[in-house]
Amino acid sequence: MIHITANYSATNYPAAVINPDKRSKCADKNISLCARLTSHQRDEMSAFSTFKKYSAGQLIFTEGKPSTHLGTVISGIVKIYKLLDDGRQQIVALAFPGDMLGNIMDAEYNYFAEAVDETQVCLYQTSWINSFAENNSALYLSILDKTNRQLNKSHDWLLLLGRKTAKEKLATFLMLLAVNDGDDAVPALTFKVPLKRQEIADFLGLTIETISRTFSNLKNKQVVREQAGHILTITDYSTLKSMV
Amino acid sequence: MIHITANYSATNYPAAVINPDKRSKCADKNISLCARLTSHQRDEMSAFSTFKKYSAGQLIFTEGKPSTHLGTVISGIVKIYKLLDDGRQQIVALAFPGDMLGNIMDAEYNYFAEAVDETQVCLYQTSWINSFAENNSALYLSILDKTNRQLNKSHDWLLLLGRKTAKEKLATFLMLLAVNDGDDAVPALTFKVPLKRQEIADFLGLTIETISRTFSNLKNKQVVREQAGHILTITDYSTLKSMV
DNA sequence: CGGGCTCTTGACTCAGCTCAAGATTTGTGG
DNA sequence: CCACAAATCTTGAGCTGAGTCAAGAGCCCG
Numbered sequence: 001m002i003h004i005t006a007n008y009s010a011t012n013y014p015a016a017v018i019n020p021d022k023r024s025k026c027a028d029k030n031i032s033l034c035a036r037l038t039s040h041q042r043d044e045m046s047a048f049s050t051f052k053k054y055s056a057g058q059l060i061f062t063e064g065k066p067s068t069h070l071g072t073v074i075s076g077i078v079k080i081y082k083l084l085d086d087g088r089q090q091i092v093a094l095a096f097p098g099d100m101l102g103n104i105m106d107a108e109y110n111y112f113a114e115a116v117d118e119t120q121v122c123l124y125q126t127s128w129i130n131s132f133a134e135n136n137s138a139l140y141l142s143i144l145d146k147t148n149r150q151l152n153k154s155h156d157w158l159l160l161l162g163r164k165t166a167k168e169k170l171a172t173f174l175m176l177l178a179v180n181d182g183d184d185a186v187p188a189l190t191f192k193v194p195l196k197r198q199e200i201a202d203f204l205g206l207t208i209e210t211i212s213r214t215f216s217n218l219k220n221k222q223v224v225r226e227q228a229g230h231i232l233t234i235t236d237y238s239t240l241k242s243m244v
Numbered sequence: 245m246i247h248i249t250a251n252y253s254a255t256n257y258p259a260a261v262i263n264p265d266k267r268s269k270c271a272d273k274n275i276s277l278c279a280r281l282t283s284h285q286r287d288e289m290s291a292f293s294t295f296k297k298y299s300a301g302q303l304i305f306t307e308g309k310p311s312t313h314l315g316t317v318i319s320g321i322v323k324i325y326k327l328l329d330d331g332r333q334q335i336v337a338l339a340f341p342g343d344m345l346g347n348i349m350d351a352e353y354n355y356f357a358e359a360v361d362e363t364q365v366c367l368y369q370t371s372w373i374n375s376f377a378e379n380n381s382a383l384y385l386s387i388l389d390k391t392n393r394q395l396n397k398s399h400d401w402l403l404l405l406g407r408k409t410a411k412e413k414l415a416t417f418l419m420l421l422a423v424n425d426g427d428d429a430v431p432a433l434t435f436k437v438p439l440k441r442q443e444i445a446d447f448l449g450l451t452i453e454t455i456s457r458t459f460s461n462l463k464n465k466q467v468v469r470e471q472a473g474h475i476l477t478i479t480d481y482s483t484l485k486s487m488v
Numbered sequence: 489c490g491g492g493c494t495c496t497t498g499a500c501t502c503a504g505c506t507c508a509a510g511a512t513t514t515g516t517g518g
Numbered sequence: 519c520c521a522c523a524a525a526t527c528t529t530g531a532g533c534t535g536a537g538t539c540a541a542g543a544g545c546c547c548g
Contacts, residue, residue, distance in 0.1 A: 165535080165536095166535075166536065206536075206537090207536075207537055207538080209536085209537075209538080209539095210535090210536055210537075213536090228544095228545080228546095229545095229546095
């Protein structure tokens with residue numbers, strides 16, 4: 001662990017547009033990394049956060065580049081993916097508001113992070129985080145918590161990729177979106193599917209054609225309905241759930 | 245985070261055989277969780293560790309059961325897996341010596357951990373770990389480091405399961421074993437394949453027959469050789485590597 | 489309203505699965 | 519140390535779920 005005591009000002013961040021509204025600080029939201037901190041510590045962290053906006057398709061992190069920042073998604077969705085040499089792609093996670101991006105243990109980013117739609121991200125310099133956390137171990141605990149959640153989700157997805165059929169994969173994905181868009185424990189029955197067919201394919205380890213056919217199948221069986229703009233409605237929740 | 249201040253003695257551990265050689269403490273090994281601690285802290289941790297032996301096939305953790313312990317593999321190999329209702333299995337990770345088992349953030353184990361061969365594990369009560377780490381944040385950092393490594397490996401495996409062919413999967417698996425059995429940066433060219441065909445299948449998201457055929461294929465192409473007892477020799481390293 | 493994405497659908501292929509039968513290895517008891 | 523039963527592994531034959539290739543339809547945005 002190298003602690004670089006250097007320039008903690010809001011420079012040196014990945015290229016994108018800085019939100020002109022500087023009042024919007026991550027610490028203002030309860031979803032950020034500082035949930036476990038006191039309000040004083042929170043203010044301190046907030047002062048060193050950078051608030052940024054990315055539009056759909058913009059890269060936030062690049063695999064192999066020096067890992068300078070840790071982020072928290074404030075709004076929007078970020079896809080985390082890896083590539084094989086020949087271009088085959090696998091989305092290894094989706095980051096929703098409250099989810100952490102990057103890590104403080106590695107020298108380089110170990111995946112690509114790309115905004116799926118209009119996305120707001122709060123960024124901290126990893127060097128600053130490391131210094132600050134040394135005297136505020138609650139922050140380490142927060143980061144550990146986020147990392148552990150990501151690991152659990154990865155494990156679930158390994159089971160999906162390795163052992164589920166195309167139908168089960170798509171059903172699981174739709175349930176995930178429903179739960180994510182719902183309030184508390186009540187899944188949403190109508191929501192926007194934020195990913196394109198190709199992205200869903202890259203998340204589920206399938207091809208775009210299989211996604212399309214499987215969607216058609218679900219529509220024919222009246223399990224889901226879809227309106228223009230990828231607005232999806234689950235019309236037979238119990239059947240969908242039983243496919244997961 | 246609930247800190248249960250209770251009985252820290254060596255009771256309440258998962259059922260198995262306690263090593264009669266009580267002198268063998270985890271902290272004696274450099275591979276344990278306490279690598280970042282001072283020798284004094286290490287002694288303290290050591291006093292609360294339980295050293296246990298598991299024979300091949302014995303369960304160490306059971307998914308869904310209360311998460312009472314955090315472990316470190318001292319010797320042997322542990323398979324971490326998840327199950328679907330109908331019995332389909334996916335090994336989500338292999339834990340080699342030095343690797344951590346379990347977590348301190350969740351109330352229940354979220355996977356099965358089973359000894360692949362004769363395995364020695366060092367166990368700490370999660371309640372004790374949480375109390376101790378509050379005043380020794382280096383321990384949180386160690387756990388974060390281990391968790392982050394596991395996450396990175398999971399991401400690599402998601403790419404493998406979602407996007408690689410059977411040949412590429414097996415080649416990747418064999419390279420992983422070679423690197424793991426090698427010294428430093430030099431992979432071993434001859435090593436024991438610790439998993440049975442069915443376990444390799446469950447790790448790579450394939451069937452036992454496909455594993456067998458793919459092995460035969462590698463042998464026919466003189467890329468590997470196999471002796472009794474699953475002793476494998478890589479005879480054409482560059483070809484194997486190019487398949488990864 | 490037109491051009492470029494994105495999505496769907498059809499026809500065909502094929503990697504990997506299933507089912508089945510033997511072969512080989514391993515573990516155990518005498 | 520051998521015998522032999524059980525477990526594990528290999529191989530073949532045929533099948534099938536998902537991939538590939540190709541064409542056309544829908545839809546978004548300037």
